Amino acid sequence: MSGIFCSLRQLSVTYGRGRNSAALDGIDLDIAGGERLAIIGESGSGKSTLARALAGLLPEGTKVGGEMFWPSLGHPPRPGRDFGFVFQDPGSSLNPVLTIGEQIAEGARRHLGLSWKQAYIRAEELLERVRMPQPDRAMRAFPHQLSGGQRQRVAIAAAIAARPALLIADEATSALDVVVQAEIVRLLDGLVREDGMTLLFITHDIALASGFVDRIAVFRNAKLVEAGPVRSVLSAPESDHTAALIASHRDLATPPLIAGVLP
Numbered sequence: 001m002s003g004i005f006c007s008l009r010q011l012s013v014t015y016g017r018g019r020n021s022a023a024l025d026g027i028d029l030d031i032a033g034g035e036r037l038a039i040i041g042e043s044g045s046g047k048s049t050l051a052r053a054l055a056g057l058l059p060e061g062t063k064v065g066g067e068m069f070w071p072s073l074g075h076p077p078r079p080g081r082d083f084g085f086v087f088q089d090p091g092s093s094l095n096p097v098l099t100i101g102e103q104i105a106e107g108a109r110r111h112l113g114l115s116w117k118q119a120y121i122r123a124e125e126l127l128e129r130v131r132m133p134q135p136d137r138a139m140r141a142f143p144h145q146l147s148g149g150q151r152q153r154v155a156i157a158a159a160i161a162a163r164p165a166l167l168i169a170d171e172a173t174s175a176l177d178v179v180v181q182a183e184i185v186r187l188l189d190g191l192v193r194e195d196g197m198t199l200l201f202i203t204h205d206i207a208l209a210s211g212f213v214d215r216i217a218v219f220r221n222a223k224l225v226e227a228g229p230v231r232s233v234l235s236a237p238e239s240d241h242t243a244a245l246i247a248s249h250r251d252l253a254t255p256p257l258i259a260g261v262l263p
């Protein structure tokens, strides 16, 4: 890991249109360059709001308080260039009327200044990297011709096309069955290690995240409950809420298995 990638100081977010309760409230958090950080929390705890705040994707009219610093980038991350986003439903980020090759190549062309020909070559290399079966055929396919897991591989390839420093995966495996889920987690893990990307892995599933991330940050009701290395959070959670989350996963709550889950 290298230095601090992002520092949040008392970050607060309140959505507009008459809402007065904060979606994030006084968050202090440092994210190291190249680290794999899991953002854990129940539905509505503020996880996606954190991702949108980092990515500068909050809707107009949202009130943002506190400060965000980007020591290694020197500026807020630019969409498609400095960060890539992978969502739960790849259908929301893939264009149904463009071929897979066209949509991956577009990001590489626009942000890396490649010609279309070079961008197509890069797109096919990316499909190989995300272990898409028959990448040459997949280049000419449309999203609806692929399985959910394959679409998620394409979404990941598109998200990393411009070699971003930050990859945000927001419930990226939640809609997949457990076998494909494990494959996608392994894939993300390998890609961020190889490229030295910082990964924000947003999930409600502490057991899934604990198998591969470096640190866990637990959110509840707009607040950061605790953050720390996986081993410390699992073996000595600071809050009752985190302890309850761990206890709800029997395989994590059983001490001999904690060691088994960790790398």
Ligand SMILES: Nc1ncnc2c1ncn2[C@@H]1O[C@H](COP(=O)(O)OP(=O)(O)OP(=O)(O)O)[C@@H](O)[C@H]1O
Pocket (backbone or CB within 6 Å): 015, 016, 019, 023, 041, 042, 043, 044, 045, 046, 047, 048, 049, 050, 059, 204
């Ligand atoms: N665009 C929006 N406008 C108004 N309120 C919003 C908006 N998006 C989220 N919220 C509210 O902000 C709070 C935090 O939502 P957020 O989506 O960040 O939570 P989350 O932990 O990601 O939940 P989930 O796991 O269900 O996606 C919730 O109360 C939610 O209803």
